Structure formats: C-alpha cells, structure tokens
Amino acid sequence: MRLSRYYVPTLKEDPADAEVVSHKLLMRAGMVRKLTSGIYNYLPLGLRSINKVANIVREEMDRAGAMEVLLPTVQPADLWQETGRWEYYGKELLRFKDRHDRDYCLGPTHEEVITDLVRHEIKSYKQLPVNLYQVQTKFRDEIRPRFGLMRGREFIMKDAYSFDKDEAGAEASYWNMFEAYKAAFLRIGLNFKPVQADSGAIGGDFSHEFMVLAETGEDTIASCKACEFGANLEKAKVAPPTETGGLEAPCPPMEEVSTPGTHTVEEVCGFLGISADKLVKTLLFVVDGNPVAALVRGDRELNDVKLRNLVGGNEIEMADEETVKKLTGAPVGFAGPAGLAEDVPVYADHELLSATDWVAGANKGDTHVQHLSLGRDCKVEAFADLRVIEPTDPCPECGGEIEFKKGIEVGHVFKLGLKYSEKMEATFLDENGKSQYMIMGCYGIGVSRIVASAIEQNHDENGCCFPPSIAPFEVCLISLGGKDQDVADKAEELYATLEGLGVEVAYDDRKERPGVKFAEADLIGYPMQLVLGGKGLKNGIIEAKNRKTGEKTELPLEGFAEAFAQWRKDIWNGWGLDA
Amino acid sequence: MRLSRYYVPTLKEDPADAEVVSHKLLMRAGMVRKLTSGIYNYLPLGLRSINKVANIVREEMDRAGAMEVLLPTVQPADLWQETGRWEYYGKELLRFKDRHDRDYCLGPTHEEVITDLVRHEIKSYKQLPVNLYQVQTKFRDEIRPRFGLMRGREFIMKDAYSFDKDEAGAEASYWNMFEAYKAAFLRIGLNFKPVQADSGAIGGDFSHEFMVLAETGEDTIASCKACEFGANLEKAKVAPPTETGGLEAPCPPMEEVSTPGTHTVEEVCGFLGISADKLVKTLLFVVDGNPVAALVRGDRELNDVKLRNLVGGNEIEMADEETVKKLTGAPVGFAGPAGLAEDVPVYADHELLSATDWVAGANKGDTHVQHLSLGRDCKVEAFADLRVIEPTDPCPECGGEIEFKKGIEVGHVFKLGLKYSEKMEATFLDENGKSQYMIMGCYGIGVSRIVASAIEQNHDENGCCFPPSIAPFEVCLISLGGKDQDVADKAEELYATLEGLGVEVAYDDRKERPGVKFAEADLIGYPMQLVLGGKGLKNGIIEAKNRKTGEKTELPLEGFAEAFAQWRKDIWNGWGLDA
Missing domain, CATH: 3.90.960.10 (YbaK/aminoacyl-tRNA synthetase-associated domain)
Structure with a gap:
C-alpha cells in the first residue's frame, strides 16, 4: 500500500472526549472515527487490525471444530419473550417496531436466535454435539458509552454456542473453547490471564473471563503468584478461616x-x-x-x-x-x-x-x-464466603500469595446448562428414544475491543506498538529521498521486493518531511520500520527499527531479502509469536 | 471438511413459503434458514458462498484503488435530516429511538454517513479522489419481503462511495467502478449484462445496473442483438420517429x-x-x-x-x-x-x-x-420520448434488432454529482484556494443476492449448480465403501491429498446410503463430484462428475493428483473461469 494514495487521517491533537489511551491513539492514528455516542466508523487501518483479530479467532474456532454461521442483527421479540429476557434484559436491549408494528430488537447477543435455529434442526443425539459461531456486529444501548472501542454501543463480537447431549460432552465443549481462546489470544500476542468469573445475568453453571492485563483495565483480578489461580474480584473465593471456634467461645454478656x-x-x-x-x-x-x-x-x-x-x-x-x-x-x-x-x-x-x-x-x-x-x-x-478477597488473603487454591492486577475483559466462556434449552424447548431424542434438553455453552470474544486492549497493553508516548499479528500493516517503508531519484528508485524496488515476499507494507512515498513520516509511523505503530535515505543508499544499508523495543539495526541492501527475513523473524519471536 | 461433523440440515421437501427456485434450493440445501419475514440465518454452507462472493468483490475493489472501511449499522437521524431523506425515504427506513429518546435508523444505505465522515477529514484537492467501500449488513423494511435472499429485509451489500474534485475525475471514478464490477461478476461466473438505468430516488446524473440474466428475473431489459446496448425498460430510450410531419399534415375538421x-x-x-x-x-x-x-x-x-x-x-x-x-x-x-x-x-x-x-x-x-x-x-x-420500448422497436443506438430479456439486478453504479455534497456541505479547497463541492458517485453490489441469482441462473431439477468460484466447497468426495475398510482408507487418503492440494473438499464420510449421498451432492451443487466405491478401487479409478454438465469421467488413482488438476482446470474453464 502506498501512503500517498491511502486514507489515513491522522490527528496531531488528542480528541477532547477521549479518556483512555487506546481511544486517543485509535483516533489520532486515523483508525476510527466517532459517528455518534458509542458508535464508530472503522477506517481502513482500523478495519485491517479488526479483521486480523477476527481471522485469527476464526482459525482457532475452525480448528476446534466450530462452524461459522451468520445470524441476523434484527431479532423478533417473541423469542426473547420465550426466555423472559424481553422483560428482564433492561434498557441495553434496544427495542423497536417495524412498519407492521411488530416488536423487534437489535441483537446484543444471540442465545435466543441460535437456540431457535437448533431446536428446529436437531432431533437426535446423533447430530450432537454442535458448535456454531459467528463474527458479528452487536448493539447494546449502554447508558454511558465511553472509552472508544472499549465500551461502545455498536461493536464487533465473535459469539459461539455449543449444544451437547450430556454433562460430560458439555464440559468437553467448554474446555475445548477455553483452549481455543487461549490459542487465539496467544497468537494475537496479548499478555492475558483466564480467570474464574461469575456467570451473572446470562446465567448458567460456571464461567471464565479472559483478561488482558493492563494498568488501565476497568476490572480487578486476584491472581496467585504461586499457582494458576486467577479470578475476577466478584468471583474470587476467600479461603475459610483456620480458627472456627468463635460461636462457642466465652463472651461477656451483651x-x-x-x-x-x-x-x-x-x-x-x-x-x-x-x-x-x-x-x-x-x-x-x-x-x-x-x-x-x-x-x-x-x-x-x-x-x-x-x-x-x-x-x-x-x-x-x-x-x-x-x-x-x-x-x-x-x-x-x-x-x-x-x-x-x-x-x-x-x-x-x-x-x-x-x-x-x-x-x-x-x-x-x-x-x-x-x-x-x-x-x-x-x-x-x-x-x-461473602466478602471481597484482599491482597493479604492467601490463595484459596494453594495458600500462596495473592496479588491484584488490572485487566480488560476480552473473552468470556460460559457453561449455560439448561437455562435456554428448557425455556425454549430445545430437545433431542437420546439413545433410548427419550426426549432430553440440550446442554448449552456460550462463548464470546470482543473482537473490536481486542484492538483497543492491544493498544492499552502496548503503547508508549509516541503511539501504538502493535503486535505484528494484528498490526494494520507489518512494515512501514519510509523513503527519505526527497528529490533524490536514486533513493526513490531503490525504495520502489524494495517495496516490490517486500510485496513479493508476501509482507504487508505501508510504503510512505509521500512528499512529507522526514519528521512527519517518523512521527506517523510511530503513532500508527507498525511493528517494523525500514528507513531509506541518501546516505544509507550510498553505504549500501537501510535502517531498520523495532517499534516495540526501539532497537535500531542496519540491513544490507545487497542480500536484503534474507537479512530482512531474519530480522522479521526475530521481531515476531520477540513478541512470543511465530512469523 | 467432513460431512459427518458438519452442519448441513438438508430438507427433502420444498418449504411451503418458497416461491422462487433459489429460495427453495437455498433452504433445501441447508444453506439458509428463515428467522422471520425477510430475515435469514446464513448457515455454514450459505455463509461460505456469500464470503466467496464478498472476497472476489473485495479483491476487485482493492485492485481498483478503493479502500475498505466499515460504517455503523445504527445511524443518527440528524444526518438524514440534513439531506431531507428522513422525511423522504418512506417506511423502508426503519426508525427508532434509543434509551435517551434520540432518533436513529437502521442503515439501508450509507450516503449520509460516508459524506459526514469525508467532509470532516478532507479539506484539500490534494486529498482527492478517494473511494471508500464496505461489505455490510443493511436493513430495508420492505413492505412485502419475498423470494428468500432475493428481496429480504436484512441483507449483505457491498457499497462504495467516490469523492472527486471535478467532473472528469468523477466520470473516471464511475467508469473505474463500472470496470471493477464487470471484472468481479466475470470472476464470479455470472452471465450478466450492464444496462442503462434510471437513477431514481437516490438521484444523480446517470447510472447503470448489472443484470444477471435469468428467466426468473423480476426485471425486464431491452437488449440489442447487434450492439452493446442494453437498458432497463424504465430507462430504455425509444428512437425518434423518422416521419415527423404529422403536426402540419392536412386533417379533416375535428x-x-x-x-x-x-x-x-x-x-x-x-x-x-x-x-x-x-x-x-x-x-x-x-x-x-x-x-x-x-x-x-x-x-x-x-x-x-x-x-x-x-x-x-x-x-x-x-x-x-x-x-x-x-x-x-x-x-x-x-x-x-x-x-x-x-x-x-x-x-x-x-x-x-x-x-x-x-x-x-x-x-x-x-x-x-x-x-x-x-x-x-x-x-x-x-x-x-415517453413510452416503453417494445421488441419491435429498433435499437436506439444502432438501429439493430431489440430483444427483451429477464434479469436480476445484482449491481448498480450511480454518478451522484452534487446531490449529497451540496446538502451536507462536503467541500474542499481547489487549486486556487476556492471552496468547491465534492462530486460523488455511489456503487452497490447485492452480495447475498448474488448467491441467490447464481442459483436462479444455474440449477436443474436435482438442485444447485454452483460456479466453482463461489461454491461452498469445490469438490464433494463421496466414499461408498460401506463396511469396506479398503475403500474407507483410500477415501481418507484422497481427502488428505485434495486438502494438500489446497482444494476445498466436502468429504462425505457419513454412514448413509449411496442414493442419499448422490442426491445431496447434486442438491448442494458442488461443481465437482468424486465417487469412490469398491469396484472403482479394484480397477484403480475414481468416478468424477461435472455437476453442471452431468459429464462423467474416470480419474486414475495412480497419478491422481495430476489427473485431478487437469480435470479441475477443464471444469473451471468450462465456466469461463481460471482455476
């Protein structure tokens, strides 16, 4: 891509209404624009990152045996009345009437629609288990949308729903998704922790949240320094007291x-x-x-x-x-x-x-x-156990030391059990010809929120530092030739070489000052920067910068492809990722 | 993909409410399911076809220099009030209020939103032209949704918007999109014709529709047998009369x-x-x-x-x-x-x-x-010129013979001119520092409708005959071994070979009767069928069927990969496509 022909409306100043760093940087890097409260336009660079996240998630879902579908945005009220959520969901469920005065809502989640689909199609235990997912635009009419893509009203979510014939299957489906989520977040390059969570209003048996660890996170999690234990504060168990004789102990009269x-x-x-x-x-x-x-x-x-x-x-x-x-x-x-x-x-x-x-x-x-x-x-x-855990409490699982961390919820897996299948009569005939309720699970990933979380976790005073797996482009090639035709020619040649290698390149061929080009490359946060100037060309080298670490190196123009491939591999590895 | 683990709920009977063949077949092939009037769930196979169409369109849009964005579904009323369409659009525009009692609509099209975006970002002629597109779910509250994906309320559309600094640029943008559309529809494998169209309610200077030719089409087009002329009936010019002396000719008293x-x-x-x-x-x-x-x-x-x-x-x-x-x-x-x-x-x-x-x-x-x-x-x-053209009229452009054809509109390009930029004050400073209105164009492709049109154009009494470019899977590999382990083993091996070749295979490994497998493969319309049975295995061959032509051939198991590659190439070529 040539930046001279690309639509990247960067901003010099932080927007007035942006409170968190990801919101500021997404706006300033020309990745999103606000249409109205909690509703954003995704611009070319922003959409590219979102699609990269979505595609990694899709690959891991497919690998786990889930199948992609696409369910409607507009949902009829009668399904929500069946589960009782038409009353119970509150004002986040945006309701409206169509031209024939029938009630509908904008889907904030799709348990009702998917259960309706499956109950009409699946009749036998032989057709189970099934796990269907979608990557879709959701709408939740948040009372106070804020923080850009972190808490919008319209957002992109991956939601999956599993249907099983028995408890063992449902648990297997749950842990299958748990592992798929871990794999996806690892590939995205996030520093995250799965934590025990309350299953809350969606209901059901048990659940985990996947938290991106970032100081700016809205959630607090209790995490054990010794073992794997981690839990959302509202869920974190507190170990029972070791002394329990208080009820019988002597006490002066009240x-x-x-x-x-x-x-x-x-x-x-x-x-x-x-x-x-x-x-x-x-x-x-x-x-x-x-x-x-x-x-x-x-x-x-x-x-x-x-x-x-x-x-x-x-x-x-x-x-x-x-x-x-x-x-x-x-x-x-x-x-x-x-x-x-x-x-x-x-x-x-x-x-x-x-x-x-x-x-x-x-x-x-x-x-x-x-x-x-x-x-x-x-x-x-x-x-x-009725109180909130404190950092001085021992780990409820191993007795180790607890620490509190800030996190951003980017994924959530629920074992729903029979909550929806009972209410919506989603049944199948078991091996004995007996009608049984399907056992459900549901699994969500905040796709657009992940892009924001990645920035919250990876930025510095100059801008975003995207993991290479989800950066809008992997490499920014900056040509500093000015009117030097030799530099321009060589830059064109390198651009063609990189494209030929299958690398996604943002080629800064604009007539801008070097300072502007450097600042924008840092702001947008391409993981790799290649800078070609007249002096470098003379010496047969191109300057290469790792955006995350700031580390600079020189790559030879002679044998560039090989040297670049190694440098690229090192940078991916530095993120814990495979190129 | 193994059909034994895939979600393809085929139906034996035509659904009662399906009037057109694409609706019947999409339902029967387990590709879509109706949620409610005009609103469909896209099941795994249906979504795959839709995504293939979308990706071909994306590639041609990118090649033409357009940039992908994603704009919101929910749009604030004030933008529609600026253009007057809040009043004018009618009941197809679904309107509602959010929890704070503010007016919104579900986007049926995005001229307002994109113009709002661009007017805030683009200030100078140097930033023009720009062409932004999206693939997005639209909602139009049709009074009488029908024909499945042909005329739904919620549907997937690719819409693009161009902004130019002058007429010459705007025309270039228009014809650039015109060519991109032709390229996309050719790659999809559609028999289509671009025709002159009325620019209607969207307004603007001139426009073309892209019509998929099919007997079941709702539109009639006048097409010249001699030249390229084609026009929607409502647009088709009628040549002026050769005799024009009627006003002065003698006439007895009235x-x-x-x-x-x-x-x-x-x-x-x-x-x-x-x-x-x-x-x-x-x-x-x-x-x-x-x-x-x-x-x-x-x-x-x-x-x-x-x-x-x-x-x-x-x-x-x-x-x-x-x-x-x-x-x-x-x-x-x-x-x-x-x-x-x-x-x-x-x-x-x-x-x-x-x-x-x-x-x-x-x-x-x-x-x-x-x-x-x-x-x-x-x-x-x-x-x-005030009347509807008739098949006996001469071609208005070359005088040749006209014929009427039935078509389905799958694409539409409009030169909008200043219609939106004037009303919304979308201006830029030209080379002389003078403020000018941007000249706009808009360009739509009915992505989900294309899948239905492809079926309308390509089906027989047994089911769909998908072009290989947009078939949910290219090949169906049918194993007929029953309990014959040798056949099962060889089928597994062929499945692995095909996947290794990068071919998308639906592998029918189910324990079903051969008749059921054949019927479903025909119904779904995979372009290529490979059938392995005990007899074939003994003779070292696998039966291969071209779904579209019905032509059967035998491929050797020895040297299968090469023979298959050639056969596959021939089938793509038979569709006028490159594999």
Missing part, C-alpha cells in the same frame, strides 16, 4: 453502649477505641424484593454477587433508607444482627466464625452493642 | 362522435372500427402535487419514469377518479388533449409527430373526437 452521632465504621471504632476487626458490619439488601442481612468484619468489603448467589436471587440492591428504618427501627448506621426484624434472614461471612465478643449496631438510634456473640445473641442463617 | 359505454382502447377501437395505432391515449398524472397529461399512441405503453424525469419531479402517481373528473369534466375513460382544463400541461410521445387525424377522448361522457390534429386542435407542451 450490653448496649451509647455511640451518639457515629454512623461509619471509622466513627464507631474511633469513639469506642477499638480496631475495625473487632466490629461486625451489618448490611441490608433487597434480593428480588425480599430483605436480607449480611454480616462482614468491619475492615472487610461485602461481595454482593456472592450474597446474591448464596440467596439464589436474580437482582440485588442495597436497602433504601425507608426499608432500613422499617427493618431496624432505627436510622441508617445502627443496624445489627441482634434484634433485627424477625423475617430478615441473616447471612454471615465465614471469617466471623473465628472470633467472638463483637461490637455491632443495636437497631436503635445512636446505640451499639458490645460483647456480641453470634452463637448466643442472634440467629445466623448460614456462614459462608 | 368532430365529436358518440362512443357510449366504451372505456378502454379496445372498446373504443372496436366500436369505431379502427386499429389502436389510430388513437391517442391520454393519461393523467399527478407529479409532486401538480396535474400533468401524457399522450401516447393507443397501442403503446406510457413510461412514467420518463414522464417524471421530463417534468423534473420526484413522485409521480396516476390521477385518481376525482382528479380526472375535475380536469376533464367527464368520467374516467374519456380524457383527451383538446378541451382539457387549461392549467394541465400536455406532453406527447414523439411518435405522435409522425401522423395526424387521430381519435381521442372528448373530455365528455361517452364521447370521443375524431380527426384530431395535435398541431391544430390542442396545445402540446413538448414532444418527447
């Missing part, structure tokens, strides 16, 4: 203590002169309309996803002021497990088993209790 | 004649005992709200697109009964050019210049006039 004007843990502890780990924090929630109390130690953070899963609910929210008053008979800030309204089940983090003699709210204004024994003074429905 | 109860041309002519070519037919229209009368000979058909273009209007419709009564003072069926309401301009087909002494309506119930002279008895605003 008594009220006046704590005027103390509403926070800090205020209470400060007033009473105790540390926060001596206090039990009581949090009130409403899960699917029913009140629930949760206890954690004063210095810990409750994990509401764990609570929701323990209770078995769909939607969880903090109780509002009015509800708190009704349940505790006191203003907000004085809730406690003893003397709470009788119909409120109390769940306690299992760490609270390890001690006794707690301070807690007294369900009475400006008052707490001390010498609370959870075994003696109140009824606890269950002790369970 | 007089009324009673024609009770005669409403049609046939009835009037029968009653008066004259042939239809002696009668002037007067048709009343309303163009953008204004009445207009058009005259054609009694045996001719008026072309309302020509009339609309002559008048220079946007929307044309037949006058309703009430309007006819108001303008003629008579019931429907008795309109004539003499004595019509004064404010109705009368346009006459130029053929009427060739004679005089006409019969026409008298603008009076049950009455006609005879001896009408158009030069003497009424005012004609203009004589022009």
Whole structure:
C-alpha cells in the first residue's frame, strides 16, 4: 500500500472526549472515527487490525471444530419473550417496531436466535454435539458509552454456542473453547490471564473471563503468584478461616453502649477505641424484593454477587433508607444482627466464625452493642464466603500469595446448562428414544475491543506498538529521498521486493518531511520500520527499527531479502509469536 | 471438511413459503434458514458462498484503488435530516429511538454517513479522489419481503462511495467502478449484462445496473442483438420517429362522435372500427402535487419514469377518479388533449409527430373526437420520448434488432454529482484556494443476492449448480465403501491429498446410503463430484462428475493428483473461469 494514495487521517491533537489511551491513539492514528455516542466508523487501518483479530479467532474456532454461521442483527421479540429476557434484559436491549408494528430488537447477543435455529434442526443425539459461531456486529444501548472501542454501543463480537447431549460432552465443549481462546489470544500476542468469573445475568453453571492485563483495565483480578489461580474480584473465593471456634467461645454478656452521632465504621471504632476487626458490619439488601442481612468484619468489603448467589436471587440492591428504618427501627448506621426484624434472614461471612465478643449496631438510634456473640445473641442463617478477597488473603487454591492486577475483559466462556434449552424447548431424542434438553455453552470474544486492549497493553508516548499479528500493516517503508531519484528508485524496488515476499507494507512515498513520516509511523505503530535515505543508499544499508523495543539495526541492501527475513523473524519471536 | 461433523440440515421437501427456485434450493440445501419475514440465518454452507462472493468483490475493489472501511449499522437521524431523506425515504427506513429518546435508523444505505465522515477529514484537492467501500449488513423494511435472499429485509451489500474534485475525475471514478464490477461478476461466473438505468430516488446524473440474466428475473431489459446496448425498460430510450410531419399534415375538421359505454382502447377501437395505432391515449398524472397529461399512441405503453424525469419531479402517481373528473369534466375513460382544463400541461410521445387525424377522448361522457390534429386542435407542451420500448422497436443506438430479456439486478453504479455534497456541505479547497463541492458517485453490489441469482441462473431439477468460484466447497468426495475398510482408507487418503492440494473438499464420510449421498451432492451443487466405491478401487479409478454438465469421467488413482488438476482446470474453464 502506498501512503500517498491511502486514507489515513491522522490527528496531531488528542480528541477532547477521549479518556483512555487506546481511544486517543485509535483516533489520532486515523483508525476510527466517532459517528455518534458509542458508535464508530472503522477506517481502513482500523478495519485491517479488526479483521486480523477476527481471522485469527476464526482459525482457532475452525480448528476446534466450530462452524461459522451468520445470524441476523434484527431479532423478533417473541423469542426473547420465550426466555423472559424481553422483560428482564433492561434498557441495553434496544427495542423497536417495524412498519407492521411488530416488536423487534437489535441483537446484543444471540442465545435466543441460535437456540431457535437448533431446536428446529436437531432431533437426535446423533447430530450432537454442535458448535456454531459467528463474527458479528452487536448493539447494546449502554447508558454511558465511553472509552472508544472499549465500551461502545455498536461493536464487533465473535459469539459461539455449543449444544451437547450430556454433562460430560458439555464440559468437553467448554474446555475445548477455553483452549481455543487461549490459542487465539496467544497468537494475537496479548499478555492475558483466564480467570474464574461469575456467570451473572446470562446465567448458567460456571464461567471464565479472559483478561488482558493492563494498568488501565476497568476490572480487578486476584491472581496467585504461586499457582494458576486467577479470578475476577466478584468471583474470587476467600479461603475459610483456620480458627472456627468463635460461636462457642466465652463472651461477656451483651450490653448496649451509647455511640451518639457515629454512623461509619471509622466513627464507631474511633469513639469506642477499638480496631475495625473487632466490629461486625451489618448490611441490608433487597434480593428480588425480599430483605436480607449480611454480616462482614468491619475492615472487610461485602461481595454482593456472592450474597446474591448464596440467596439464589436474580437482582440485588442495597436497602433504601425507608426499608432500613422499617427493618431496624432505627436510622441508617445502627443496624445489627441482634434484634433485627424477625423475617430478615441473616447471612454471615465465614471469617466471623473465628472470633467472638463483637461490637455491632443495636437497631436503635445512636446505640451499639458490645460483647456480641453470634452463637448466643442472634440467629445466623448460614456462614459462608461473602466478602471481597484482599491482597493479604492467601490463595484459596494453594495458600500462596495473592496479588491484584488490572485487566480488560476480552473473552468470556460460559457453561449455560439448561437455562435456554428448557425455556425454549430445545430437545433431542437420546439413545433410548427419550426426549432430553440440550446442554448449552456460550462463548464470546470482543473482537473490536481486542484492538483497543492491544493498544492499552502496548503503547508508549509516541503511539501504538502493535503486535505484528494484528498490526494494520507489518512494515512501514519510509523513503527519505526527497528529490533524490536514486533513493526513490531503490525504495520502489524494495517495496516490490517486500510485496513479493508476501509482507504487508505501508510504503510512505509521500512528499512529507522526514519528521512527519517518523512521527506517523510511530503513532500508527507498525511493528517494523525500514528507513531509506541518501546516505544509507550510498553505504549500501537501510535502517531498520523495532517499534516495540526501539532497537535500531542496519540491513544490507545487497542480500536484503534474507537479512530482512531474519530480522522479521526475530521481531515476531520477540513478541512470543511465530512469523 | 467432513460431512459427518458438519452442519448441513438438508430438507427433502420444498418449504411451503418458497416461491422462487433459489429460495427453495437455498433452504433445501441447508444453506439458509428463515428467522422471520425477510430475515435469514446464513448457515455454514450459505455463509461460505456469500464470503466467496464478498472476497472476489473485495479483491476487485482493492485492485481498483478503493479502500475498505466499515460504517455503523445504527445511524443518527440528524444526518438524514440534513439531506431531507428522513422525511423522504418512506417506511423502508426503519426508525427508532434509543434509551435517551434520540432518533436513529437502521442503515439501508450509507450516503449520509460516508459524506459526514469525508467532509470532516478532507479539506484539500490534494486529498482527492478517494473511494471508500464496505461489505455490510443493511436493513430495508420492505413492505412485502419475498423470494428468500432475493428481496429480504436484512441483507449483505457491498457499497462504495467516490469523492472527486471535478467532473472528469468523477466520470473516471464511475467508469473505474463500472470496470471493477464487470471484472468481479466475470470472476464470479455470472452471465450478466450492464444496462442503462434510471437513477431514481437516490438521484444523480446517470447510472447503470448489472443484470444477471435469468428467466426468473423480476426485471425486464431491452437488449440489442447487434450492439452493446442494453437498458432497463424504465430507462430504455425509444428512437425518434423518422416521419415527423404529422403536426402540419392536412386533417379533416375535428368532430365529436358518440362512443357510449366504451372505456378502454379496445372498446373504443372496436366500436369505431379502427386499429389502436389510430388513437391517442391520454393519461393523467399527478407529479409532486401538480396535474400533468401524457399522450401516447393507443397501442403503446406510457413510461412514467420518463414522464417524471421530463417534468423534473420526484413522485409521480396516476390521477385518481376525482382528479380526472375535475380536469376533464367527464368520467374516467374519456380524457383527451383538446378541451382539457387549461392549467394541465400536455406532453406527447414523439411518435405522435409522425401522423395526424387521430381519435381521442372528448373530455365528455361517452364521447370521443375524431380527426384530431395535435398541431391544430390542442396545445402540446413538448414532444418527447415517453413510452416503453417494445421488441419491435429498433435499437436506439444502432438501429439493430431489440430483444427483451429477464434479469436480476445484482449491481448498480450511480454518478451522484452534487446531490449529497451540496446538502451536507462536503467541500474542499481547489487549486486556487476556492471552496468547491465534492462530486460523488455511489456503487452497490447485492452480495447475498448474488448467491441467490447464481442459483436462479444455474440449477436443474436435482438442485444447485454452483460456479466453482463461489461454491461452498469445490469438490464433494463421496466414499461408498460401506463396511469396506479398503475403500474407507483410500477415501481418507484422497481427502488428505485434495486438502494438500489446497482444494476445498466436502468429504462425505457419513454412514448413509449411496442414493442419499448422490442426491445431496447434486442438491448442494458442488461443481465437482468424486465417487469412490469398491469396484472403482479394484480397477484403480475414481468416478468424477461435472455437476453442471452431468459429464462423467474416470480419474486414475495412480497419478491422481495430476489427473485431478487437469480435470479441475477443464471444469473451471468450462465456466469461463481460471482455476
């Protein structure tokens, strides 16, 4: 490609609305343009990177035995009504009516459509398993789209759906996809980690997220330094306490203590002169309309996803002021497990088993209790893992040291189980002629988001540093001849040589100053730069720069093809990739 | 690909709602499935054909210097309001509101979005010309979707947009695309013809349609047997008459004649005992709200697109009964050019210049006039080409013989001119620093429709006969071994050989009866079939069938690769294609 004839509208300044580096650089490198909030035009360079990601993903999906289909963007409401998601999905599901006043939505995901397809086609266990995938434009009407391609409304996703006849098959399909994802992300050149995740609103049995590790990531993951363990914070298990005699341990009689004007843990502890780990924090929630109390130690953070899963609910929210008053008979800030309204089940983090003699709210204004024994003074429905893991906690799997990392979710695998097949009657006849529900899995990769994540992970002050596997072009050949016809001729010759080698070259043949050419090549982040000037030509060499490391070397013009091939191989290898 | 592990849900029966052969065969061959009216799931085989079409189109677009982008599906209303199409486009434009109550539509075409993109980026004549294209899912809310992929609501289209600094450049861009389209359709293996077309609602200066010739086509085209001329009927010029003295020719005085109860041309002519070519037919229209009368000979058909273009209007419709009564003072069926309401301009087909002494309506119930002279008895605003061409007309370009053919529109090139750039202020600074509007062109190819058209053009009673360039797989290798392990082993070996040659093979390794395998291979329409059975193996040969011609031959198992390569080349050549 000749840059003189190519459409790469680079920008000198960061766009005003760009908050994260990938958004800034994608705009400045002329790879995307915003059409409207959360909706982007993919320009030639941006689309090339997206297609490279998509094609690597396709190859790994095909290798894993999945088959590519393409399902519609516009989906009829009746399928979503069958699964109940027409009501449940919320406003991210963009709904509309066609000219005949029938209800439709723009597909944010395709469980309903694929299950509808498969239930009409697959009748026998002999046709299972099947795994169908697509690379498709999705729409989710995010309330606050931001960060460019990281959280858009319209975006490109690879989604796959597996259908199996039994649990063993479904698990095999799940781990098959898990491995395909690992292979794809490795080939893309990402530094990533698969972590345990909550299966959330899509529902189902278990799931993993694939996190690109980057300081700018929105997600936090707990990762073990010793073993493979990694989990999204909302999912990360906390190991049970080693000491568990707290319920039976001796404790002075509970008594009220006046704590005027103390509403926070800090205020209470400060007033009473105790540390926060001596206090039990009581949090009130409403899960699917029913009140629930949760206890954690004063210095810990409750994990509401764990609570929701323990209770078995769909939607969880903090109780509002009015509800708190009704349940505790006191203003907000004085809730406690003893003397709470009788119909409120109390769940306690299992760490609270390890001690006794707690301070807690007294369900009475400006008052707490001390010498609370959870075994003696109140009824606890269950002790369970309810809190957010902390870096000081041991790894729940090996006891090793935990560290927190920032990540960007680029893939997600779910074992769905029967969630959709039951609701949509997706059945087959088993070996005994008996009707059974298909067991499903679903698997997503954020294709356009990966390009942004790769930039978040690989950039410097001058611009993007693309992995060679997904760079819009592998090589930028910069001709610095000016009016020197010999340099121009040699550059043309090298361009032809590189194209002949099957290398994707952005050939900067423009009449621009060298500084402009260098800056744009750095900004766009072609992994390899080749610079030919008059002096080099005289000395029989071309300057070669590795964009990622900044390392410069000289390649001979005589025998260029071989020298280039070796240099290219080294650069790919430097990324942990095969050229 | 092994058919035993592939998802090809063939059907034995034609689906009840399928009217045309491509729809029936796409469904029966397991290539598509209907999700809902006009919206289809593309299954693995169907998607493969679609992608092959798309990739050939991409290659020819790239070769022509166009650059691929991807624009959003969801488009904000404000851009459509700028061009006026938010009002004008009608109900095919599916409109909706997002969660913040802002207006959007699903893109049926992308003139607004691309012009918005380019006007923000391109400032100087130095950046022109530019041609950007995409392969994208479009949505048009057709009132009555039908014929499967031929007229769906959601479909895949390649659309390109060119921007030029002057007329010469714009014409060059137009003809560049014209040639690229010809190259693409040739490589796809279609029998097609580019024809002159009306530029219709998209507007603009001139345009061509690319028609796939097929008896089942919805469009009729006039085609010259002697020269290259071809035109959509609504566009096809009719040569002016050679005799033009009719206005001045002597004619007896006009007089009324009673024609009770005669409403049609046939009835009037029968009653008066004259042939239809002696009668002037007067048709009343309303163009953008204004009445207009058009005259054609009694045996001719008026072309309302020509009339609309002559008048220079946007929307044309037949006058309703009430309007006819108001303008003629008579019931429907008795309109004539003499004595019509004064404010109705009368346009006459130029053929009427060739004679005089006409019969026409008298603008009076049950009455006609005879001896009408158009030069003497009424005012004609203009004589022009206003009728539909007929097979007996000479070619308007060379005078040769015309024939009518049926066609399916698969491509359309438009020279848009300034239509969008003026309304959207897409300007650039020319060589003199003066602001100018960009001159645009737009160019569409119906990617998914091409797969259907290829089937309309290439099928027989047993199924599809795909051109090898766009067949889902080139070869079907059918193993007939049953329990014969030698045959199974040899088939595996041949499968590996073919894959090694880079040939796309559908390997039918299923435990099905030979009849089922043959029928499905014919139904899906792989261009080449290779059949290995016990007898063939014993004799050292494999049976090879050309699906299109039905021709069978035998290839030796010894030296198979070479023999196959030659046979494959012959089959591609038989399609007029290079393997």
